[in-house]
Amino acid sequence: MYYIKPVISIGKVDIKSFEQFPIGKEVLIITSKTVSQNYGLPDIFDELRKKSSVHIFNHIRPDAPFEDLDLVLDELKQVSIDTIIAIGGGSTIDAAKALSIAFGDVSYKDVFYGKTPVPTTKIPLIAIPTTAGTGAELSFGAIIYDKDKGKKGGIRGEIIQPNYVFIDANLHNGCPIHLKAEVGFDCLTHAIETYISKKSNPIVRNQSVNCIQVIFQHLTKSCKENSIEDMEKVAIASSLMGINLAFSSTCLPHRIQYVIGPMTGTSHAQGLIAIYKGWLQYLYNEKIDELNQLASDLNMSTEEFLNRVNNLKKELNLDYGILKLGIDLKDIDEIASSVSGNVQADPSYENVESIINILKLAI
Ligand SMILES: [Fe+2]
Numbered sequence: 001m002y003y004i005k006p007v008i009s010i011g012k013v014d015i016k017s018f019e020q021f022p023i024g025k026e027v028l029i030i031t032s033k034t035v036s037q038n039y040g041l042p043d044i045f046d047e048l049r050k051k052s053s054v055h056i057f058n059h060i061r062p063d064a065p066f067e068d069l070d071l072v073l074d075e076l077k078q079v080s081i082d083t084i085i086a087i088g089g090g091s092t093i094d095a096a097k098a099l100s101i102a103f104g105d106v107s108y109k110d111v112f113y114g115k116t117p118v119p120t121t122k123i124p125l126i127a128i129p130t131t132a133g134t135g136a137e138l139s140f141g142a143i144i145y146d147k148d149k150g151k152k153g154g155i156r157g158e159i160i161q162p163n164y165v166f167i168d169a170n171l172h173n174g175c176p177i178h179l180k181a182e183v184g185f186d187c188l189t190h191a192i193e194t195y196i197s198k199k200s201n202p203i204v205r206n207q208s209v210n211c212i213q214v215i216f217q218h219l220t221k222s223c224k225e226n227s228i229e230d231m232e233k234v235a236i237a238s239s240l241m242g243i244n245l246a247f248s249s250t251c252l253p254h255r256i257q258y259v260i261g262p263m264t265g266t267s268h269a270q271g272l273i274a275i276y277k278g279w280l281q282y283l284y285n286e287k288i289d290e291l292n293q294l295a296s297d298l299n300m301s302t303e304e305f306l307n308r309v310n311n312l313k314k315e316l317n318l319d320y321g322i323l324k325l326g327i328d329l330k331d332i333d334e335i336a337s338s339v340s341g342n343v344q345a346d347p348s349y350e351n352v353e354s355i356i357n358i359l360k361l362a363i
Contacts, residue, residue, distance in 0.1 A: 002203035002247050006163050013128060013168045015047040024082020027052045030060060030096040031087040035130050039171055062267060063145035063152060064095040073102055085126045090134030093127050097142035097160045100125045111155050112144065118157035127162035130171045132235040133183030133269065135190055137165045138242025152258045167239055169232035177223050181316035182269035184219040184234060188212065189272045190241035194248035196290040197345045204248040209297045211237040216308060220315045251346035252358060253279050259338045264325045274322045278362025280306055288348050322362045332359045
């Protein structure tokens with residue numbers, strides 16, 4: 001099964017973008033400080049204020065911790081929000097997705113811990129990504145973080161998907177080069193993992209192949225030359241990988257990153273970049289068929305494909321392993337045993353030893 005929704009607009013975001021649908025009287029905007037002060041957004045916010053009461057929050061930190069979500073819910077307890085607009089990177093959009101189901105009777109924490117099902121209604125959400133990689137704007141999950149229990153995980157369900165998505169490459173291009181490169185690598189991992197996953201299907205694989213070609217061809221240029229044309233191609237590919245995430249799954253690198261990220265205070269993309277050093281090599285050593293098939297679909301030998309990924313890392317200064325993240329060799333067993341979630345979707349997973357081997361290759 002595969003379908004692409006919702007409405008996706010490509011092009012410059014301005015006040016007219018918000019006139020396509022009724023946003024209502026009470027509008028909640030979730031964004032970041034940097035984003036809210038730039039890109040002409042204050043002018044758009046002023047325009048929105050002419051017709052609606054606008055509540056802006058720009059405090060969401062990486063990983064979207066519970067306490068940051070609670071701050072919004074506490075402050076707006078008495079307000080009936082009509083529309084949420086999320087403008088920012090993956091954590092900002094994920095926070096807004098979680099909030100979109102959190103104003104009703106259901107506790108988002110109970111949903112997170114599986115104590116109650118995901119609600120069937122939510123507040124309409126407009127997602128405007130400013131980084132190209134997470135795919136959060138189109139995926140069916142919101143990755144959030146319970147800092148007290150040290151648990152990072154997802155609220156998942158189709159209802160969580162934003163209702164409208166605006167892709168404006170000008171917003172993406174304001175992102176610092178190094179961040180653009182790192183997040184672009186996250187996009188590449190979504191393409192590779194949704195292809196390799198046991199949950200994959202022919203349309204997922206088709207989209208993955210297309211996305212990987214776009215990343216190989218345009219990511220370096222979008223970073224080094226700040227080219228809008230290249231950036232837009234990467235941004236579209238990245239958003240579409242959000243759909244791939246909905247109909248397939250990620251593999252062990254994402255499961256492992258959810259442990260390593262909070263432990264080392266490194267970003268999602270940095271964790272993946274380091275883990276990939278080991279995971280791709282492990283797939284190769286174990287002669288995983290899906291890896292060979294992917295390379296063949298890209299018209300490359302498996303070795304050529306692995307070299308191409310390594311070269312991309314070198315071009316973008318992303319060539320590092322897990323030691324650089326601050327992980328000690330003696331932590332490897334503990335990390336491996338803390339990995340949770342659907343590890344079986346990864347065809348290379350046999351048992352905890354598989355994860356230990358991946359981490360050792362990722363040093
Ligand atoms: Fe990711």
